[in-house]
Each structure stands twice: as structure tokens, then as C-alpha cells.
Amino acid sequence: MINSKSSTTEIEPGPQRFSPDHGTSEDVSMQHLVQLVKKRGWTVLIAGAIGLALAVAANFVMTRMYTAKAKIEVSGDISSEFRLEQITGVGGGDMDAQKIDTEIEKMRSRTLALDTIRSLHLDKDADFIKPKDRPWDLSNPGDRATLINVFLSDLKISRLLQTSLIEIYVTTKRRDLSALIANALVDKYIEYSFKQSYGSTQKISNWLNGQLDNLKSNLQSSQEHMVDLEKEVGIVGIGTQEQSVAVSHLSELNRVLVDAQADRMLKESAYRALLASTPGVVDALSPLDVTLQVSKENLAQLRSQYAAMTQTYGPAYQGVQALKGQIETLQTEINKSEAAQVARAQAALNAAQTNEGQLRATLSQEEQNAYKDSSKVIQFELAREQYQADRLLYDGIQERLQEAGILAGLHSTSVHVVEDADTPTFPSEPHILLNIAGGLGVGLFLGAVLALILEAMDTNLRTIEDVETSLNLPLLAVLPKVEGPEILASNFIKHAMSGESGSWSKIGEALRGMRTSILLSTAGAPPQVLMISSTRPAEGKTSIAILEAIIFALNGAKVLLIDADLRRPAVHLRVKGEYIDTSSSRNVGLSSVLSGKATLAEAVQVWPDLPNLHLLLAGPLPPLPSELLGSKQMENLIADLRSQYDFIFIDTPPVLTVTDASVLGRLVDAAVLIVRYGEARRQVISRSVELLQRSGTNLLGVALNMVDFGAPEYSEYYGRQYYNYYGPRESEGEKKATRE
Numbered sequence: 001m002i003n004s005k006s007s008t009t010e011i012e013p014g015p016q017r018f019s020p021d022h023g024t025s026e027d028v029s030m031q032h033l034v035q036l037v038k039k040r041g042w043t044v045l046i047a048g049a050i051g052l053a054l055a056v057a058a059n060f061v062m063t064r065m066y067t068a069k070a071k072i073e074v075s076g077d078i079s080s081e082f083r084l085e086q087i088t089g090v091g092g093g094d095m096d097a098q099k100i101d102t103e104i105e106k107m108r109s110r111t112l113a114l115d116t117i118r119s120l121h122l123d124k125d126a127d128f129i130k131p132k133d134r135p136w137d138l139s140n141p142g143d144r145a146t147l148i149n150v151f152l153s154d155l156k157i158s159r160l161l162q163t164s165l166i167e168i169y170v171t172t173k174r175r176d177l178s179a180l181i182a183n184a185l186v187d188k189y190i191e192y193s194f195k196q197s198y199g200s201t202q203k204i205s206n207w208l209n210g211q212l213d214n215l216k217s218n219l220q221s222s223q224e225h226m227v228d229l230e231k232e233v234g235i236v237g238i239g240t241q242e243q244s245v246a247v248s249h250l251s252e253l254n255r256v257l258v259d260a261q262a263d264r265m266l267k268e269s270a271y272r273a274l275l276a277s278t279p280g281v282v283d284a285l286s287p288l289d290v291t292l293q294v295s296k297e298n299l300a301q302l303r304s305q306y307a308a309m310t311q312t313y314g315p316a317y318q319g320v321q322a323l324k325g326q327i328e329t330l331q332t333e334i335n336k337s338e339a340a341q342v343a344r345a346q347a348a349l350n351a352a353q354t355n356e357g358q359l360r361a362t363l364s365q366e367e368q369n370a371y372k373d374s375s376k377v378i379q380f381e382l383a384r385e386q387y388q389a390d391r392l393l394y395d396g397i398q399e400r401l402q403e404a405g406i407l408a409g410l411h412s413t414s415v416h417v418v419e420d421a422d423t424p425t426f427p428s429e430p431h432i433l434l435n436i437a438g439g440l441g442v443g444l445f446l447g448a449v450l451a452l453i454l455e456a457m458d459t460n461l462r463t464i465e466d467v468e469t470s471l472n473l474p475l476l477a478v479l480p481k482v483e484g485p486e487i488l489a490s491n492f493i494k495h496a497m498s499g500e501s502g503s504w505s506k507i508g509e510a511l512r513g514m515r516t517s518i519l520l521s522t523a524g525a526p527p528q529v530l531m532i533s534s535t536r537p538a539e540g541k542t543s544i545a546i547l548e549a550i551i552f553a554l555n556g557a558k559v560l561l562i563d564a565d566l567r568r569p570a571v572h573l574r575v576k577g578e579y580i581d582t583s584s585s586r587n588v589g590l591s592s593v594l595s596g597k598a599t600l601a602e603a604v605q606v607w608p609d610l611p612n613l614h615l616l617l618a619g620p621l622p623p624l625p626s627e628l629l630g631s632k633q634m635e636n637l638i639a640d641l642r643s644q645y646d647f648i649f650i651d652t653p654p655v656l657t658v659t660d661a662s663v664l665g666r667l668v669d670a671a672v673l674i675v676r677y678g679e680a681r682r683q684v685i686s687r688s689v690e691l692l693q694r695s696g697t698n699l700l701g702v703a704l705n706m707v708d709f710g711a712p713e714y715s716e717y718y719g720r721q722y723y724n725y726y727g728p729r730e731s732e733g734e735k736k737a738t739r740e
Contacts, residue, residue: 047443072168119188123143128151264355477511480707489550511547532548535673591620662695671697
């Protein structure tokens with residue numbers, strides 16, 4: 001169709017009054033998806049290209065980071081064969097997941113981090129931490145916390161699957177520094193583990209050594225007392241037959257007291273070990289509790305599952321939260337069981353102390369009785385028995401103390417270095433391929449989202465389905481965009497009458513299709529008086545009105561074209577130079593006839609090349625166009641014209657601009673609304689349709705103007721060969737010459 005503001009004219013193919021079978025909903029959805037890809041594909045591709053470019057740029061800009069890896073093996077207490085009290089059923093050497101997790105947390109401790117920083121002087125290394133105005137000071141709590149946080153952020157420690165191997169990863173800006181920190185941390189951890197376990201066991205040994213000193217003092221006293229009695233009484237010739245019963249009784253009491261004293265000391269050492277030792281020693285020194293061991297194994301399994309699920313799903317995942325609740329519940333039960341173990345050990349110690357005290361009191365009483373009633377010989381026998389008992393207790397405790405001293409340094413967890421951290425060859429960051437794939441993927445995703453947003457915000461009516469679904473009106477014609485010279489009325493008539501093939505044929509076929517839609521729009525007789533209007537200016541309604549009138553006239557009908565736009569008339573501008581007296585359009589026209597200043601015969605002009613096409617131009621512009629068009633004179637004029645012409649086309653102002661079209665709508669048989677492709681917003685068109693229907697206008701449908709048939713919305717209807725089909729055709733001789 002023709003645009004009044006441009007030399008480019010646009011028209012479209014014929015009427016689409018039928019309801020085609022669009023297939024199943026899946027086919028329609030696929031078609032819409034294909035259309036969306038064709039229409040918005042460049043948006044997605046450009047966004048993907050931008051994402052790819054940003055990823056490549058990021059790979060160049062990002063700082064190169066190097067990761068060194070060390071690997072160690074952690075096993076159980078190598079002194080598992082020794083306990084202050086042998087506990088059958090308690091294994092040693094193997095470590096469960098709980099203990100390995102504990103060792104990992106030790107390696108992540110701020111204490112080890114600080115020791116490593118100090119040993120390597122990392123506070124002075126610019127590749128470890130960026131220098132500031134003043135040197136970093138480890139004695140300053142703020143600086144110390146910052147350095148430790150940087151160290152821990154560069155550190156990653158994990159367990160290798162279901163093994164006792166631990167992998168230590170350190171990432172820094174310098175490759176040799178990463179390896180240096182990883183190896184230093186392993187050394188510090190081994191040293192820390194040994195010192196911690198040695199100190200715990202040494203506390204027990206020191207306490208037993210103090211007890212041994214007391215026993216030694218008692219042994220010396222009993223020995224001196226026995227020697228004094230031996231000198232006083234004399235060993236030779238001493239008879240003891242008559243005193244055998246009393247001595248035997250006192251000897252038995254003494255042996256029982258020795259056993260009770262040893263039992264009390266062992267229980268006291270075990271109780272102190274439970275309070276002061278590391279968790280591994282506590283497990284071994286605690287009484288065997290099958291339920292507690294099973295609970296600890298279950299806790300270790302749950303913690304392993306929790307660590308794996310947290311790494312996979314994150315801490316906020318519902319399953320991870322549920323598993324965390326189970327771990328907390330089970331840990332509470334284990335804490336209660338361990339507290340009960342300590343309480344049982346204390347109760348056993350109290351019972352042993354009470355038993356020892358009672359036996360000691362009984363023995364003291366029996367000895368007093370013996371001293372009163374017996375001779376010096378009995379006193380000597382009692383002193384000898386006391387000495388032997390003290391000697392037996394002293395030797396037994398000394399043997400245990402020697403064993404404890406030997407194994408005190410072996411209570412540490414065994415750590416073996418499997419792999420020293422080697423200097424990395426290639427940087428671990430940035431991940432070039434991953435960044436490129438991620439940038440491309442994110443770009444494409446954002447591009448797709450942007451395309452969907454643009455599509456959702458696009459309220460233009462572009463397709464047949466859009467018009468018919470949104471407006472509940474048929475699409476009468478789809479008029480293609482064509483060049484201005486091809487749409488001039490004189491050229492159009494010339495080509496149409498000559499029958500030549502060319503690009504003008506696209507216009508002719510579209511207008512003929514529109515003519516067919518109009519003729520078949522009503523039952524019985526077709527509409528005689530037809531109003532052509534648009535939603536807004538510059539949509540090509542005037543050009544369509546002129547050419548459609550020509551199409552009807554070429555078919556042999558007597559046609560009258562009325563320019564009823566009494567505000568900004570345009571018909572005389574379109575036909576200027578077509579042998580029409582457009583100079584008189586300002587003096588004589590529709591307004592002259594309605595005001596009685598001229599007769600109809602004086603105002604109507606005949607098209608020279610098409611005698612059955614007449615024109616009634618606008619005439620002088622009246623002060624009140626709406627009142628003039630809605631007057632009785634206009635109604636009578638149209639009634640008179642019905643008997644003189646087969647079809648009457650009326651070109652009106654846009655619907656939304658003024659009310660002229662609504663006023664004329666009740667006087668015509670039907671109306672066609674012209675909508676420009678690409679600028680036809682749903683709300684605007686709906687408002688125009690509503691105004692026309694409220695005025696009583698019989699709106700036949702919509703004609704979509706200036707359509708690009710190469711657009712995705714129409715390529716499936718008309719195909720890419722549409723233009724070639726109506727292009728100039730070669731003769732057989734030309735085709736043969738071309739082939740040759």
C-alpha cells in the first residue's frame with residue numbers, strides 16, 4: 001500500500017475469510033516456536049556472542065592461580081595394644097569417618113594456620129596477601145584474623161572417597177608458594193598431632209609417678225619397721241606355731257587390702273584419663289559399651305552422608321537439613337552415654353575408695369588386737385607381711401609406669417605422607433573452557449529470556465491468528481509492501497489492462513482477494529456503500545480506497561470514490577497528474593454539495609482511462625466537518641447515489657483521531673479497517689473496533705497493510721518464492737540462452 005509520508009507503498013494479498021486447519025495444539029506450539037526463533041533468533045545469538053566475548057575477556061583479565069596438592073594417610077593410635085586396663089573388643093589402628101573428619105577439622109584449625117603463617121613468614125609475602133600502608137603485624141588481633149582468614153580461604157581439605165587418605169589443596173598466585181604452604185601445613189599437622197597425644201598420655205604417667213613415690217615411701221617405712229623388730233626379737237629360734245591362726249588371719253586381710261588398694265588406684269587412673277585424655281584415649285579407657293560403639297559408627301556414617309550431600313545439594317536442601325537433625329539427635333545421645341561412662345567410672349572409684357577404707361580400718365583394728373594380746377613374734381610377722389604387701393604393690397605399679405613411659409609418645413595418630421605437594425605446571429584458575437562454555441550458556445539463556453520478554457511486550461497484531469483471535473474479526477486481506485511507482489493509479493490501470501506480469505501483480509492479487517472478501521461478506525447482495533478507514537494516520541487507507549475502487553471498476557461495475565476526509569483530504573494528492581482536475585478540489589467537492597453551493601453533477605469527476613470510475617473529492621474544508629457529515633444532507637446524498645452507482649467507496653479520517661468515521665458508519669452498508677503491519681498495537685485496534693461497533697457500523701473485518709512477506713510470521717503462508725512467482729518471466733528462448 002501507499003504511505004502518504006513516503007514514496008514506498010505497501011499492499012497485501014487477498015482475503016483470508018476462511019478458517020484454515022492449523023493442526024493439533026502441539027503442531028501450533030511448534031509453529032509458534034519456529035516463528036519465535038526466526039523472529040527473535042538474532043537477539044539470542046547476539047546475547048550469546050556477548051556472553052562468549054565477556055567470558056573470553058574474563059579469561060584474559062582474571063589472575064592466574066596455581067593449586068598444589070598433598071596427600072596423607074591417617075590411621076589410628078599405634079599404641080592400641082597398651083591400655084592402663086586391657087579392654088577386649090576395642091580395636092585400634094583403623095579410623096572411622098568421624099575420626100577422619102575430626103582430623104580434617106584439626107588441619108583447618110586457626111592454630112595450625114597461624115603456625116604455618118609464622119614459619120613461612122607469609123605475612124611478608126606479597127603473593128600471599130596484598131601489602132598495605134604498614135606491614136602486617138601478627139601481634140595485632142585484626143591483622144592476625146585477616147591473615148588466617150586469607151590462609152583458610154586458599155585451603156581446601158577433603159577425604160578421598162571411602163579411604164583414610166586426606167587431600168590438601170592450596171591455591172595461591174605463585175606456583176612454588178602453593179606447594180610450599182601445602183608441605184608446611186602437613187609438617188605442622190604431624191607435629192601438632194604428636195605433641196597433643198604425647199601430652200595427654202604424659203599427664204597420666206605423671207600422676208602414676210606421684211603415686212609411685214608415695215608407695216616407695218610406704219615400702220621403706222614398712223621395711224625399716226620389720227628390720228627393727230627382727231633385731232629386737234631375733235629371727236633364730238622364734239616359734240610361731242601357737243600364733244599361726246592370728247597371723248594367717250592378719251596376712252589374709254593384708255593381701256585383700258593390697259588388692260583393694262591396687263584396684264582403687266587403677267580405677268582412679270582410669271577416671272582421670274577419662275577426664276583429661278583425647279577422644280581416642282577416652283574410647284579405649286571407657287568400659288565396653290556396645291550400644292555406644294554402634295551409635296558412634298552410625299554417627300560417622302551420617303556425617304559422611306551429610307558431607308557428601310552438602311557438597312552436592314548445599315546446606316539449604318531439605319534432605320540435608322533432615323540429615324543434620326538426625327546427626328544432632330544422635331550426637332546428643334552419644335554425649336549422654338559418654339557422660340554416663342564418666343559417672344560410672346567415678347562411682348566405681350568411690351566404691352573402690354570406700355572398700356579400701358573399710359579394709360584398712362578392719363586391718364588396723366585386728367593389728368591393735370594382736371599387739372595387745374600377742375608377743376613380739378606376732379608383731380614381727382605382721383611387719384613382714386606389711387612389707388611384702390607394699391613390695392608387691394610397688395613392683396606392680398612401677399611395671400605399669402614403665403610401660404606407660406615407653407608408649408607415651410606412641411599415643412599419637414599415625415600420619416603417613418603419601419604424596420608431597422609438587423609445584424603445579426599449569427594454572428588451576430581461570431577455567432578457560434568452563435568459563436567460555438558458561439559465558440556462552442548464560443548469554444544464550446539471557447538472550448532467550450530477553451526474546452521471550454520482548455515477545456510478551458510486543459502487542460502488535462502481526463499474523464492472521466493474532467487478528468482473528470484478538471479482535472474476533474476476519475482478516476480480509478494481507479497487503480504487501482511495494483514501491484511507490486508501482487502503486488500509482490495510472491500505472492496500476494495500465495498494467496492491469498495490458499495483462500503483463502510483474503511485481504504489480506502482487507498488489508492486484510491482494511486487492512482482488514479483498515474484493516472477493518467484500519462481495520462474499522454478506523448473504524444475498526454485497527454491500528453497496530463501503531467505508532474505508534484506519535486506526536491512525538499514515539496507515540495507507542487512502543491508497544487502498546483508490547486502488548480497491550479501481551479493481552471494482554475494472555470488473556465492469558460503476559464505482560464512485562468519495563473523499564470524506566474534510567479535515568486532511570488526500571485523494572486529490574494521490575490522483576494528481578492522472579488527468580483529474582485536482583485544482584478544483586478545493587473549490588468544488590463533497591463539502592460544496594452538502595452545503596448547497598454546487599450540484600452533484602458539478603462536483604463529480606470521471607476518470608479518463610476508466611470511464612466507469614468517478615471521483616467526488618473533498619472540496620473546501622468546512623469549519624464543522626462532523627456536523628456536516630452527520631447531517632441529513634449527507635444521508636440524502638448517499639441515498640441518491642445508491643441509484644446511480646453499483647458501488648460507493650468512502651475514504652474517511654482515522655477512527656481514533658476524530659469522530660467523523662463513527663458518524664458516517666451508520667450511513668454505510670459496511671466498513672473495512674486498515675491496519676499497518678508492525679505498528680498495529682492490540683489496544684489501539686481494539687479501541688477503534690469498539691468505537692465503530694458502538695456507532696452501529698457493520699465492520700466487515702481488518703486489512704493488514706505494508707506486510708513484509710519475508711517475515712517469519714508470513715513465510716510459512718506465502719513462502720520465499722512469492723516475489724519470484726510474480727516477477728518478470730523469461731521467454732523460452734531467453735531461458736535456453738541462459739542455460740547455454
